[in-house]
Amino acid sequence: MLRLFVFLCLAVTCCFAAEGHQFCCSAEDRHIVEEQWEHLWGDTESSKIKIQFGRIILLKLAEAHPDVKPLFANVDIEHPEGGKFSAHTFRILNALDLAINLLDDPESLDEALNHLADQHKVRAGVKKVHFQKIGEILHESLAHVLNEYNSLSWKSCFKGILGKIASKLHD
């Protein structure tokens, strides 16, 4: 019990010690996330997994927050199996892929996330709560598709990634 307490204290101190824009995603966490993520895309047909996975995440988001549905109208969310929506889910999954593969290069990651933040800022109606929900859905879903899923590492890294993408939204 004492050991756990000391560990928790250390963990908390670690997080607070990090600088303002840094997040609690250590080098070890990054490696774990990169490695586990890579397991999903080893196959030539990974594109189909990407599309399906992305589709599930977006549809779950739309289910939890119906106000996002109109935001995806121009990518034809009404026909989630169609080409437009499939290409869109691929784009989103590839943005996550980009972020994960840049975890080892924080400066470039920052630039990449900044760009994604700009792309979402101009889409009126996109809210921070949507990103919180995406985070939740992502963790639930990844735990299902990955045999090895270290939720602590993923959560600590994705808190930073999603937080940064949503950082330019007003509400």
Next chain:
Amino acid sequence: MKILIVLFACVVAFAFADDCGDLERLKVKSQWRRAYSHGHDREDFAQAIWRAIFAQAPDARQLFTRVHGDDTKNPAFIAHALRVLGGLDITINLLDQDEALKAELAHLERQHKGRSIPDSYFEAFKTALLHVLPAQLGRCWDREAWSHCFDLIAHGIEGH
């Protein structure tokens, strides 16, 4: 009759030779999977492609001032280079999913429209890619297949 068959075979072979056929698409997809890699290797791959582009078309750097094209090691440029490869990754992976491929090419065409990118820059991209790929892949790569499928993608983005 024999001559006709031979002739027909030639015509078929010719027809297949010029476009990005079904089998070529599968080949390109799987070769890309290996070349694209991940993490730092992917960053190096992207760097190599962009340096090869700028070596051929130094003027093209002007299009990338917003993302620090003057210095390919700049974090903003690395992020950009990986975004571009990400777009290429999507189109290559969708080569065997017609409807989604069309949608993605239309999306990329919109993003490139109005930036007045001459066709020669797309050619420079192709030359760069076709040089860097074999360096990544070694012997197991099919230049013809890549050439055909790259053209299909580039023409989709150029919109003609």
